[in-house]
Amino acid sequence: xxxxxxxxxxxxxxxxxxxxxxxxxxxxxxxxxxxxxxxxxxxxxxxxxxxxxxxxxxxxxxxxxxxxxxxxxxxxxxxxxxxxxxxxxxxxxxxxxxxxxxxxxxxxxxxxxxxxxxxxxxxxxxxxxxxxxxxxxxxxxxxxxx
Numbered sequence: 001x002x003x004x005x006x007x008x009x010x011x012x013x014x015x016x017x018x019x020x021x022x023x024x025x026x027x028x029x030x031x032x033x034x035x036x037x038x039x040x041x042x043x044x045x046x047x048x049x050x051x052x053x054x055x056x057x058x059x060x061x062x063x064x065x066x067x068x069x070x071x072x073x074x075x076x077x078x079x080x081x082x083x084x085x086x087x088x089x090x091x092x093x094x095x096x097x098x099x100x101x102x103x104x105x106x107x108x109x110x111x112x113x114x115x116x117x118x119x120x121x122x123x124x125x126x127x128x129x130x131x132x133x134x135x136x137x138x139x140x141x142x143x144x145x146x
Contacts, residue, residue, distance in 0.1 A: 018030065018032075018042075018044065021139065022044045022045065024141075026141045026142040026144075027045070027139060027140070027141045028045050028046070028049065028050055028125065028140045028141055028142065029043065029044060029045025029046060029047050029049075029050055029139075029140045030043065030044050030045060030137065030138060030139045030140065031043045031047070031088060031091065031092055031095070031137075031138040032135050032136070032137055032138075033092050033095065033096065033135060033136040033138065034134075034135060034136075035131065035132065035133065035134050035135050035136055038092055038093065038095075038096030038136075039092070040088050040089055040092045041135060043088050045140070046084070047084060047087045047088040047091055048083055048084050048087040050087075050091065050125065050140050051087060051090070051091050051094075052083070052087060053083050053084075053086035053087040053090055054090065091138075092138075095127070095129060095136070095138050096136075098118070098120070098129075099115070099118065099129060099131065099136065102115055102118055103115050103131075115131055116130075116131070117129070117130055117131075118131075121143060122143070123143070124142075124143065125140055125141065125142060125143055126140070126141055126142075126143050127139070127140055128141070
């Protein structure tokens with residue numbers, strides 16, 4: 001069943017779930033990435049407040065992150081700023097790299113195991129990354145003070 005495309009019923013259900021997710025208290029933003037190449041498929045929230053886009057002139061070849069290829073970029077909340085789009089693409093690239101490294105770790109430990117969920121908690125926010133067969137869901141939310 002995981003190999004089949006999303007039906008219109010599943011797509012509507014997913015859209016409804018993502019809409020409810022974006023309304024949850026503490027959720028700053030979410031991204032949906034293509035599982036095959038890390039391209040941003042959909043996003044909601046202010047990604048630039050999570051991690052502002054770095055200027056292209058400050059890019060250093062030794063610290064450059066891989067850029068997802070292909071796919072399209074769309075938002076539920078219309079933002080027509082290049083900064084927001086660039087911030088989403090850069091965050092997607094970092095998440096893609098992080099997920100690839102974590103997946104390699106799981107494979108090295110046990111080839112028959114698979115990565116189901118990643119949580120990265122910082123002082124200011126938490127990233128929850130859920131790999132699905134066709135996409136990756138990344139949710140960024142506030143962390144409660146300890």
